[in-house]
Amino acid sequence: MVQTGLDWNAVLERSGRAPRASAIRDLLSVTERPDVISFAGGLPAPELFPAAGLRAAFDAVLREDAGGALQYGPTPGHRPLRELVAELLGRRGIACDAEDVVVTTGSQQALDLLGRVLAGPGMEVLVESPSYVGALQALSAREVSFVACPGDEHGLRADLLRRSRGTALLYTVPTFQNPSGGTMGLERRRQLLSCTRDLGLPVVEDDPYSELRYEGEPVPPLRGLPGGEDVVYVGTFSKVLSPGIRLGWVVAPRPVATRVVLAKQGADLHTDGLAQRAVVRFCRDNDLDSHVLTLRAAYRERRDAMLAALAELMPAGTAWTRPEGGMFIWVTLPDGFEALSLLAQAIERRVAFVPGTAFHVDGGGTRSLRLNFTNSPPERIREGVARLAAALDRLEPA
Ligand SMILES: Cc1ncc(COP(=O)(O)O)c(C=O)c1O
Numbered sequence: 243m244v245q246t247g248l249d250w251n252a253v254l255e256r257s258g259r260a261p262r263a264s265a266i267r268d269l270l271s272v273t274e275r276p277d278v279i280s281f282a283g284g285l286p287a288p289e290l291f292p293a294a295g296l297r298a299a300f301d302a303v304l305r306e307d308a309g310g311a312l313q314y315g316p317t318p319g320h321r322p323l324r325e326l327v328a329e330l331l332g333r334r335g336i337a338c339d340a341e342d343v344v345v346t347t348g349s350q351q352a353l354d355l356l357g358r359v360l361a362g363p364g365m366e367v368l369v370e371s372p373s374y375v376g377a378l379q380a381l382s383a384r385e386v387s388f389v390a391c392p393g394d395e396h397g398l399r400a401d402l403l404r405r406s407r408g409t410a411l412l413y414t415v416p417t418f419q420n421p422s423g424g425t426m427g428l429e430r431r432r433q434l435l436s437c438t439r440d441l442g443l444p445v446v447e448d449d450p451y452s453e454l455r456y457e458g459e460p461v462p463p464l465r466g467l468p469g470g471e472d473v474v475y476v477g478t479f480s481k482v483l484s485p486g487i488r489l490g491w492v493v494a495p496r497p498v499a500t501r502v503v504l505a506k507q508g509a510d511l512h513t514d515g516l517a518q519r520a521v522v523r524f525c526r527d528n529d530l531d532s533h534v535l536t537l538r539a540a541y542r543e544r545r546d547a548m549l550a551a552l553a554e555l556m557p558a559g560t561a562w563t564r565p566e567g568g569m570f571i572w573v574t575l576p577d578g579f580e581a582l583s584l585l586a587q588a589i590e591r592r593v594a595f596v597p598g599t600a601f602h603v604d605g606g607g608t609r610s611l612r613l614n615f616t617n618s619p620p621e622r623i624r625e626g627v628a629r630l631a632a633a634l635d636r637l638e639p640a
Contacts, residue, residue, distance in 0.1 A: 256463030257446070266385045271612050273594045279626035284420060284569055286618040290540060291484050292533055293523070299524035303516060311516040319345025319491070320518035324422040326525055327491050334452065335466030342493050344502050347513045349478035349490030351449060352502075353380040353413075356446055356474060357575050359501040361386045361410035368405075368412040368443075370398055372572070372601030372610070377413050377448065386410060388603035400434040405441040412443055413476075416464060417535065418451035418568025421601045421612035425566060429460050435469040442485045448476045452472065453534050455567035456542035464491065474498060479521060481569070482534050487517045542563065545571070547620035548613065551627035557634060572598075578639030581611040587633035591625045 268333050273280040303311050318324065324340035327392060331338055346352040353376065361367060363385040369378070378388065389409075397416060414434075416426040426434070435515045447464045465475040474627035494501055500627035506512070524530075548571055552562050559576030575581060581597035587596060596608025 254453075261445075269593055270599060272589055272595070277624055278594055279618060279629065280594045281613040281615070281618070281623075281626055281630075282596050283617060284614055286481060286485065286569075287540060287616055287619075290537060292528065295524055296484070296487075296520065297530045299520040299527065300516065300526075301571070302523050303519040307519060311519050313515065314514045315515040315518070316489060317507050317512050318499075319343065319513060320515060320522070322522045323518045324491075325488075326522055330494065331477070332540070333477075334426075334494065335571045337466075338493050338612065342490045342496075342499065344494070344499050344506070345513050345518060346490045346492060346502075346506065347486040347510060348480060349448065349476045350376055350380065351506075351509065351513075352476045352490050352492045353377050353446075353448065354383070354499075355502045355505045356411075356476070356494075357384045357386075358499060359382045360444060360474075360503045361447075364521050365408050365410040366406065367410050369603060370405065370414055370419065370422075371604065372414070372421050372598060372607055374415055374448065375596075375600050378601075378603060381413070387557040390604045390606070395424070396430045396478075397424060398430070398434060400430060400437040402438055403434075403441060403443065405443045411437060411442060413446045413448065413452075414464075415448045418565055419451055419463065419571075420451070420568070421570050421596070421598075422572040423563045423565025423568050423570045424572075425461060431461065431464055431467060435464060435467055435473075439469060441446065444474065444577040445470070446474045446476060450478045450481050451568040453482050454516075454541060456538055456545060457591040458566040471495070480636045482530070482537065483521065483524070487514075488522065489517060489521055490514065510563045526570075541569070541616050544615045544618070544620055544623060545622045548627065551624045556623070556629050557631070560634075569614050570614060570615045573613060575611070575634070577609075578608065579634070580608050580640050582608070582612055583640065584611070584630075584634055584637055587637055588630055593629040595630070595634070 270282050272278055273282050287526050320384055321340060323345055324343040327343045328338050357380050361381060361384040365386050366379050366389050367386045368389050368391050371392060392402050410486060418425055464470050465473040471493060477495040481489060562571050562573040585597050596612045598610025601607055
């Protein structure tokens with residue numbers, strides 16, 4: 243390591259923004275090792291990436307439009323990609339046109355930019371409990387305070403939502419939520435729209451997983467329902483194509499979209515123009531729908547393998563969700579057991595997961611853990627759950 247003259251830790255401290263070190267992150271640093279079965283990340287199956295089609299698409303763009311692809315581009319995004327997203331959303335029941343779509347560098351950037359334009363220091367952000375940890379991270383950079391909203395098996399309890407003058411927004415992942423896997427029912431969605439409209443509460447709907455449905459009937463996004471035109475909708479190509487490409491988007495009412503574009507100018511000028519063109523080209527030369535069908539079939543099998551292994555191997559008193567889609571199963575340990583203590587044991591047995599506390603803003607989730615089922619084939623899933631059950635078997639109740 244290079245010796246430095248400045249005391250950088252003191253410099254960083256002065257900014258008052260030093261992120262807290264995380265015991266969980268330290269424990270999970272082993273997940274890169276090949277002998278560790280990791281249920282920890284939110285990773286797609288790498289063997290299912292359409293690499294050949296993407297290689298051909300990148301190649302064609304560089305052959306036919308290198309000047310455009312390698313040049314600076316417009317901040318709201320490459321027009322044909324905005325048109326493509328508008329068309330994809332039309333099929334999800336969201337009426338919008340290319341002008342309404344702002345392309346972002348992954349949906350994670352969309353969350354960060356929305357935090358910048360909608361929230362400020364000391365404001366409240368209402369979230370589900372548990373909630374997506376990346377959104378908590380993006381929004382906590384705005385120095386907001388989080389309020390966990392009560393929920394039940396149908397999703398957020400819309401009737402219990404409260405707004406004060408300092409409430410910035412409600413953030414929700416209504417379909418195949420990360421981390422719980424739960425989906426808000428249609429009635430609850432309607433009720434949520436009516437309550438938030440009455441309260442004058444802006445809603446950010448994050449929807450990365452709705453295409454990954456393995457059973458049951460699709461539920462329309464909030465943004466697609468009557469009264470949903472004020473909902474700020476965030477989406478991504480990460481889960482249906484590739485997270486490495488970093489393409490997401492925001493659809494928002496015009497004043498919000500304009501501010502998001504201004505914030506994006508300050509963040510990165512624009513999203514990778516080569517990637518934007520390659521995805522348009524990929525979708526022209528390939529059938530994205532049939533690729534999604536392939537993902538659904540493989541992930542359904544993996545979900546079923548994990549559910550079957552949990553039923554067979556976990557001790558009595560353990561409970562888990564049965565998601566109809568998405569990437570995660572949420573497990574609750576028997577009374578008296580703590581997920582963080584289990585993680586230490588599990589790592590010794592070379593299996594990893596994320597403990598539930600990471601997804602809670604109120605110290606909850608101590609008995610819960612999130613398991614990802616898309617990144618391992620069925621036989622490895624079974625082996626991983628067996629290791630987890632063995633770790634739990636050894637654990638003393640707190
Ligand atoms: C709910 C949710 N939102 C946003 C993201 C960020 O995705 P990306 O930035 O790759 O589009 C994720 C990734 O796991 C997620 O689960």
